[in-house]
Amino acid sequence: MSENCSHDCGSCSADCSSRSPQNMIEQPNKESRIDKVIGVVSGKGGVGKSMISSMLAVNLQRKGHHTAIMDADVTGPSIPKAFGITEHAIGTDTVIYPVESKTGIQTMSVNLLLEDSNDPVIWRGPVIAGTVKQFWTDVLWKDVDYMIVDMPPGTGDVPLTVFQSLPVDGIVIVTSPQELVSMIVGKAVRMAQMMNIPILGIIENMSYVECPDCGKQIHIFGESHVDEVAKQYNLPVLGRIPMTAEIAAASDAGNVEELQGNWFDDAVAAIEKLS
Numbered sequence: 045m046s047e048n049c050s051h052d053c054g055s056c057s058a059d060c061s062s063r064s065p066q067n068m069i070e071q072p073n074k075e076s077r078i079d080k081v082i083g084v085v086s087g088k089g090g091v092g093k094s095m096i097s098s099m100l101a102v103n104l105q106r107k108g109h110h111t112a113i114m115d116a117d118v119t120g121p122s123i124p125k126a127f128g129i130t131e132h133a134i135g136t137d138t139v140i141y142p143v144e145s146k147t148g149i150q151t152m153s154v155n156l157l158l159e160d161s162n163d164p165v166i167w168r169g170p171v172i173a174g175t176v177k178q179f180w181t182d183v184l185w186k187d188v189d190y191m192i193v194d195m196p197p198g199t200g201d202v203p204l205t206v207f208q209s210l211p212v213d214g215i216v217i218v219t220s221p222q223e224l225v226s227m228i229v230g231k232a233v234r235m236a237q238m239m240n241i242p243i244l245g246i247i248e249n250m251s252y253v254e255c256p257d258c259g260k261q262i263h264i265f266g267e268s269h270v271d272e273v274a275k276q277y278n279l280p281v282l283g284r285i286p287m288t289a290e291i292a293a294a295s296d297a298g299n300v301e302e303l304q305g306n307w308f309d310d311a312v313a314a315i316e317k318l319s
């Protein structure tokens with residue numbers, strides 16, 4: 045325990061004996077039902093974490109599970125755009141209702157609450173972290189089998205809040221071949237261990253480009269090191285997602301629910317095993 049311990053574990057990440065993460069878990073809205081919560085994390089921005097979060101939700105929903113996405117990336121919210129959601133969330137004095145995507149995935153994002161979704165969110169860390177907490181406590185999540193939480197990149201205030209306040213059942217780490225994979229995975233692993241949260245595995249995005257003529261996989265960022273790193277931390281690789289024009293176009297046009305492909309099968313199976 046730190047000499048200056050204020051006994052407020054919410055503002056401290058020290059791995060000490062007096063930490064009891066379970067005690068800090070917030071209660072969801074009393075009418076919500078949320079079974080499993082899966083966090084999607086990455087070491088830095090732009091590796092495709094939001095795209096992967098969206099596709100995990102899309103594939104789980106396709107398999108008949110009631111699915112939700114919480115966009116905890118408050119300053120860089122991308123979920124409504126990926127799903128083509130333009131309406132605002134509505135609420136009463138006591139609850140906020142999530143907005144449903146075309147296939148019925150329940151979504152909540154700060155962009156659904158802003159008057160103009162182009163407005164920047166210029167809030168300090170504790171306000172952002174408080175917003176994410178409210179997404180859990182004040183939103184009425186109806187009958188959710190799997191909630192995917194799209195985390196902001198890194199290991200800052202908001203991931204810490206999510207890990208401490210939400211009963212996260214597992215995390216998926218997203219990397220890309222050009223990242224310093226070993227260091228980034230190492231940090232995510234350590235954070236999850238400190239919070240006692242299981243790691244389901246690693247997904248490598250933008251792994252390769254496939255030649256449209258011969259089908260050869262071209263590793264434009266160089267050979268991947270994800271296998272070595274996965275072995276080092278004893279984690280499975282849950283997917284290698286190619287860089288494709290279809291993926292880019294679908295997330296830009298709000299059509300992620302129309303994307304086909306079996307790239308997420310292993311990750312979905314790992315999530316389903318949580319039940």
Ligand SMILES: Nc1ncnc2c1ncn2[C@@H]1O[C@H](COP(=O)(O)OP(=O)(O)OP(=O)(O)O)[C@@H](O)[C@H]1O
Nearest residue numbers: 089090091092093094095120286287288291292295
């Ligand atoms: N496999 C892929 N193939 C093609 N485009 C992709 C792929 N993955 C992601 N993209 C595109 O890259 C951009 C960044 O992706 P995304 O928003 O999911 O990243 P992110 O890691 O969530 O970023 P941030 O954390 O900065 O919000 C998006 O325009 C997305 O459509």
